Amino acid sequence: MADRGRLKKELSELQKDTNAGVTVTPKGDQLTELEGTITGPDDTPYAGGFYRISISIPSGYPFEPPKMKFLTKVWHPNISSQTGAICLDILKDQWSPALTIKTALLSLQALLCAPEPDDPQDAQVAQMYQRDPEQFKQTATFWTETYARPPGDESDSQAVTKLMEMGFGRDACVKALQDANGDETEAINALLSG
Structure with missing residues (x-):
């Protein structure tokens, strides 16, 4: 069972911090399905954007990473333009229990600033990023x-x-x-x- 006490604490801290450009809202009272938002970073093609992210908390959280995907369509080499699936190491094998939902969302924001076309989720977008x-x-x-x-x-x-x-x-x-x-x-x- 996911650590509900930790999750509640994380959500409470996120709601107090209004400057980070990230928010999280529970979808129901179980705290296993959340919706996050991040704002597009300045000086990127995503500036001014408001991105919704589905967050599923696995039973092994915080020892297992949250499952995240973009609900808002986004054109980015590491995010599927079709499904919203995300290629980011901390959401896979580089996750650590020291990380939080907030750090994961901030990492997605950083990914918008620094695409990794050599490790793409969407090959078509990665090719365009590199060629044109x-x-x-x-x-x-x-x-x-x-x-x-x-x-x-x-x-x-x-x-x-x-x-x-x-x-x-x-x-x-x-x-x-x-x-x-x-x-x-x-x-x-x-x-x-x-």
Whole structure:
């Protein structure tokens, strides 16, 4: 059985610390299913993003790592763009009972700052990161603006707004940009030929 006393203490400390850019909310009273959030680090394509993370606490916690995956879609070499699965050593064989949910979330935030394309979770993203850094940055920024908006922020990304100003409908603009991985020129060509 997971150490409930430690978990309660960790959650209590997290709620007091409002400066870290991470939060955790229990989903039910068992404390085995949590939802974490991290904010995208400044000076990265993830800046301004608000990322939700599913956290499952195994019965062996804190001697076993929590199981985490992104609920918010993110374009990153170490995070699956399809499932949200995360490739990070401290969530696997480098976990230590000295680590906490907070340190794991802060490590995810650090991962957004420093991708590890040589140990990818998503090979397609890792290839783009290595071969075309500008396209990677553009795509990651588009995904941040499209999927990682803070709660209550219904504004469109700059790219969507620009295409809508050309007379295309919002849904068509979002779909064209998604299909083009945020490449505005490709999205315009798709809209014009569609």
